[in-house]
Amino acid sequence: xxxxxxxxxxxxxxxxxxxxxxxxxxxxxxWSTEQAVCRLKGDGFATVHHETIYQFILTDKKNGGQLHSHxx
Numbered sequence: 001x002x003x004x005x006x007x008x009x010x011x012x013x014x015x016x017x018x019x020x021x022x023x024x025x026x027x028x029x030x031w032s033t034e035q036a037v038c039r040l041k042g043d044g045f046a047t048v049h050h051e052t053i054y055q056f057i058l059t060d061k062k063n064g065g066q067l068h069s070h071x072x
Contacts (some may be wrong), residue, residue, distance in 0.1 A: 015056060019045055023053055024060075027070050033057075 015023075022045065026036040033050035041047055061068040 015048075015052070019048070020056065023048075023056060024067065027053070027057065027067050030070050030072075032072055 019040070022040060022043070023036060026039060027033075031039065033053040036053055037048055037050050057067045057071065060066075
């Protein structure tokens with residue numbers, strides 16, 4: 001029998017309104033999602049994965065937003 005002794009998974013980061021506003025600003029300035037992640041970390045925000053930002057942009061697009069037009 002094989003047992004896995006991995007530690008507990010880290011909890012998903014909830015995007016706060018402040019974090020969403022910062023992400024929106026960076027994406028509107030044509031930063032890549034990877035660059036935005038590094039900038040957010042440097043500014044002291046919670047660590048966010050670039051895929052989380054892509055999901056945020058997809059949700060924005062479904063709601064009629066234009067963030068997707070700033071992606072490379």
